[in-house]
Amino acid sequence: MKDQAENLRQLVNNRDDRQPTISTLNTRILTITSGKGGVGKTNFVINLGILLQKMGKKVLIIDADFGLGNVDIMLGLSSPYNLAHVIFNDVDISDVIIEGPAGIMILPGGNGLLELVNLKPKQLESFIKKLEKLDSTVDIILIDTGAGLSTNNIKMILAANEVILVTTPEPTSLMDAYSVIKIVSQIEQDIHFNLVMNKVENIDDANNNIKNIQKAGKRFLNVEISTLGLLDNSSVVSKSIKTQCPFVLEYPHSKISKQLKSIVNSLMGSDNGKNTINMSTYICRLFKLFENR
Numbered sequence: 001m002k003d004q005a006e007n008l009r010q011l012v013n014n015r016d017d018r019q020p021t022i023s024t025l026n027t028r029i030l031t032i033t034s035g036k037g038g039v040g041k042t043n044f045v046i047n048l049g050i051l052l053q054k055m056g057k058k059v060l061i062i063d064a065d066f067g068l069g070n071v072d073i074m075l076g077l078s079s080p081y082n083l084a085h086v087i088f089n090d091v092d093i094s095d096v097i098i099e100g101p102a103g104i105m106i107l108p109g110g111n112g113l114l115e116l117v118n119l120k121p122k123q124l125e126s127f128i129k130k131l132e133k134l135d136s137t138v139d140i141i142l143i144d145t146g147a148g149l150s151t152n153n154i155k156m157i158l159a160a161n162e163v164i165l166v167t168t169p170e171p172t173s174l175m176d177a178y179s180v181i182k183i184v185s186q187i188e189q190d191i192h193f194n195l196v197m198n199k200v201e202n203i204d205d206a207n208n209n210i211k212n213i214q215k216a217g218k219r220f221l222n223v224e225i226s227t228l229g230l231l232d233n234s235s236v237v238s239k240s241i242k243t244q245c246p247f248v249l250e251y252p253h254s255k256i257s258k259q260l261k262s263i264v265n266s267l268m269g270s271d272n273g274k275n276t277i278n279m280s281t282y283i284c285r286l287f288k289l290f291e292n293r
């Protein structure tokens with residue numbers, strides 16, 4: 001008789017596939033991360049999600065910061081549940097998701113994703129079934145991760161098809177962003193990095209920094225790094241965080257809102273339809289990665 005671990009491995013192996021499947025039910029999953037903390041990921045994810053939703057996409061934000069998730073706090077929302085309740089308790093995914101501004105959906109992750117490896121095969125199968133419901137209700141999933149080079153964060157990136165790496169023009173932030181690309185590309189070459197430079201004070205300096213990181217990526221890592229765009233260091237951001245109303249809603253005509261719109265256009269322009277996967281495939285990938293701790 002096969003043991004439990006063997007059963008799980010088989011379940012995961014049968015489902016995992018890096019090749020895209022052509023299905024209308026697939027979802028575009030974008031993982032947002034950074035090398036250094038506090039560069040503006042969560043704020044970026046929320047505002048990006050709202051713009052995408054306003055364009056007619058159904059957006060789900062998964063708060064996957066294993067440390068201190070705060071997508072809901074930034075929006076003044078709260079949920080009694082997180083993903084761990086879906087995994088271990090009889091809670092349905094729809095009861096965990098909270099509705100945010102403009103109709104975006106938010107799924108607080110808690111430590112749920114880290115718990116995947118502790119599941120029994122039946123629990124994993126049932127969790128996957130619950131998640132599969134999302135494929136028909138969501139077009140784009142934005143995963144807000146923690147920062148840094150911790151094993152867990154690198155694994156979250158390795159599970160992704162597309163990564164948005166947020167950095168600021170500060171040398172330490174750039175260096176840490178480069179280190180993330182280096183570590184990930186040495187393990188998995190198929191992951192595409194899109195750079196967003198946030199808190200920009202001087203556009204020429206920012207563009208030079210981007211060129212340098214792109215050159216280094218190509219020369220030393222054989223990796224093409226795309227740029228989605230720049231966002232100014234703007235007082236509008238802290239004002240909107242204080243009122244818990246995202247800047248694209250509170251200040252839609254501000255420069256930073258226009259810059260974000262241009263980033264959204266780049267992002268939609270780079271969608272070749274090949275990067276969508278279904279939720280079960282994604283979860284199985286995560287499972288495999290976190291299994292090898």
Ligand SMILES: Nc1ncnc2c1ncn2[C@@H]1O[C@H](COP(=O)(O)OP(=O)(O)OP(=O)(O)O)[C@@H](O)[C@H]1O
Nearest residue numbers: 037038039040041042043147199232233234237238
């Ligand atoms: N473009 C910007 N201009 C000015 N301030 C900004 C900008 N973007 C973010 N901030 C500020 O930077 C701080 C950190 O933002 P945020 O929490 O989104 O970063 P983070 O990368 O998610 O942090 P963590 O790594 O802790 O999750 C906040 O106080 C926010 O107001």
Ligand SMILES: [Mg+2]
Nearest residue numbers: 041042065070
């Ligand atoms: Mg954050």
